[in-house]
Amino acid sequence: MWRGAAFGLQITSSYPIVGILEGPPPDSRxxxxxxxxxxxxxxxxxxxxxxxxxxxxxxxxxxxxMRIDQxxxxxxxxxxxxxxxxxxxxxxxxxxxxxSRRIPPWRWQRLLLGQVLPLVSSLRGLEVLHASxxxxxxxxxxxxxxxxxxxxxxxxxxxRLGAGFLSDDVLALALRRQHVVxxxxxxxxxxxxxxxxxxxxxxxxxxxxGRGEKSVAALGPVAESAPLAIGYFPRRLEHAGExxxxxxxxxxxxxxNTFVGLVNTAERRIAQLDTCSAMSRTVGLFDxxxxxxxxxxxxxxxxxxxxxxxxxxx
Amino acid sequence: MTKSAGQDIPCxxxxxRAIRVPQxxxxxxxxxxxxxxxxxxxxxxxLNPTAGRMLETMGRAPTMRDAARELAAAYDQPPEAVExxxxxxxxxxxxxxxxxxxxx
Numbered sequence: 001m002w003r004g005a006a007f008g009l010q011i012t013s014s015y016p017i018v019g020i021l022e023g024p025p026p027d028s029r030x031x032x033x034x035x036x037x038x039x040x041x042x043x044x045x046x047x048x049x050x051x052x053x054x055x056x057x058x059x060x061x062x063x064x065x066m067r068i069d070q071x072x073x074x075x076x077x078x079x080x081x082x083x084x085x086x087x088x089x090x091x092x093x094x095x096x097x098x099x100s101r102r103i104p105p106w107r108w109q110r111l112l113l114g115q116v117l118p119l120v121s122s123l124r125g126l127e128v129l130h131a132s133x134x135x136x137x138x139x140x141x142x143x144x145x146x147x148x149x150x151x152x153x154x155x156x157x158x159x160r161l162g163a164g165f166l167s168d169d170v171l172a173l174a175l176r177r178q179h180v181v182x183x184x185x186x187x188x189x190x191x192x193x194x195x196x197x198x199x200x201x202x203x204x205x206x207x208x209x210g211r212g213e214k215s216v217a218a219l220g221p222v223a224e225s226a227p228l229a230i231g232y233f234p235r236r237l238e239h240a241g242e243x244x245x246x247x248x249x250x251x252x253x254x255x256x257n258t259f260v261g262l263v264n265t266a267e268r269r270i271a272q273l274d275t276c277s278a279m280s281r282t283v284g285l286f287d288x289x290x291x292x293x294x295x296x297x298x299x300x301x302x303x304x305x306x307x308x309x310x311x312x313x314x
Numbered sequence: 315m316t317k318s319a320g321q322d323i324p325c326x327x328x329x330x331r332a333i334r335v336p337q338x339x340x341x342x343x344x345x346x347x348x349x350x351x352x353x354x355x356x357x358x359x360x361l362n363p364t365a366g367r368m369l370e371t372m373g374r375a376p377t378m379r380d381a382a383r384e385l386a387a388a389y390d391q392p393p394e395a396v397e398x399x400x401x402x403x404x405x406x407x408x409x410x411x412x413x414x415x416x417x418x
Contacts, residue, residue, distance in 0.1 A: 277342035
């Protein structure tokens with residue numbers, strides 16, 4: 001069996017996972033077991049009746065792009081075309097995946113890493129933010145915000161400037177005695193067409209491992225889990241000027257940036273409230289105004305300087 | 315022990331009641347406010363720091379009147395003024411089903 005760690009989970013799997021280094025995790029984390037199954041076997045696990053459709057994303061043409069169903073007795077079923085069907089047990093301890101053999105692992109595991117394991121992480125008691133994460137001086141920095149806000153580009157630029165890479169787009173947080181600890185994800189990023197240049201040339205920041213609507217690139221070993229020190233919430237401004245940084249502590253923004261809103265159990269909601277409460281009290285949270293004309297390189301320099309000074313003062 | 319919607323209970327009567335936070339309500343402190351979550355409805359409610367402290371005090375004091383006394387001392391305010399503020403808050407929280415008012 002293959003073993004590794006990501007999203008704060010101990011992963012035991014019947015297949016290797018692209019982007020995660022094999023090896024036992026250094027401390028005790030909630031375990032999850034991953035199994036690959038024949039489609040027929042996986043189909044028989046999911047009841048024909050009694051499930052509720054939680055997510056049904058469609059393309060403009062009406063084609064189904066992602067479906068997530070929940071069944072009270074079984075758990076969750078996550079499906080995307082060409083990425084297989086993945087059944088997650090109610091408590092998140094097991095995942096059974098049914099995938100066509102003709103689909104390369106890097107492609108179908110995008111769903112595993114992008115949706116399924118974050119869901120598992122949430123079920124196992126961690127809070128999962130819509131954020132990319134890097135680490136500086138042994139402390140974690142979260143770049144928080146919805147898709148399309150440039151989190152990946154900013155994270156990669158910070159890594160180029162010397163930060164350690166923690167995670168792209170999904171950041172799992174564990175609460176340890178009122179301190180929030182950011183957990184590393186896989187050492188992979190999803191790149192848009194405009195970002196693919198980062199994977200080319202001898203000085204490439206990343207190694208492209210798969211091309212599609214979004215390409216997948218590997219960064220190499222990720223940083224260790226680290227106490228969360230700062231959360232940046234970048235937003236583009238219409239006017240020109242300098243990057244602005246302003247403290248904020250609105251709980252609604254923290255609660256609203258959760259990655260997994262599907263799990264609405266009392267335990268999960270309380271855990272989310274506990275983690276966000278701890279974040280508001282122990283993490284420096286900053287609204288980052290990014291004026292027109294400021295590129296990602298400049299933004300990363302400003303944030304790196306600010307983060308280093310802030311961490312030194314803490 | 316009785317529950318009450320609160321709006322129809324005179325302040326003097328409320329002050330003699332014990333306030334408890336029901337099991338389906340959890341609240342946590344954030345930097346600038348206290349957030350209460352009603353697990354039955356999934357709704358979040360924000361309380362300013364003063365209201366948050368009042369809720370915390372009401373929840374552990376034997377009666378509302380005891381809570382008012384403690385808060386009056388803490389804020390160096392006349393007890394009568396605090397009692398009125400506490401009654402107003404209590405009625406609001408009762409309406410939102412975030413607390414229960416019982417006989418002590």
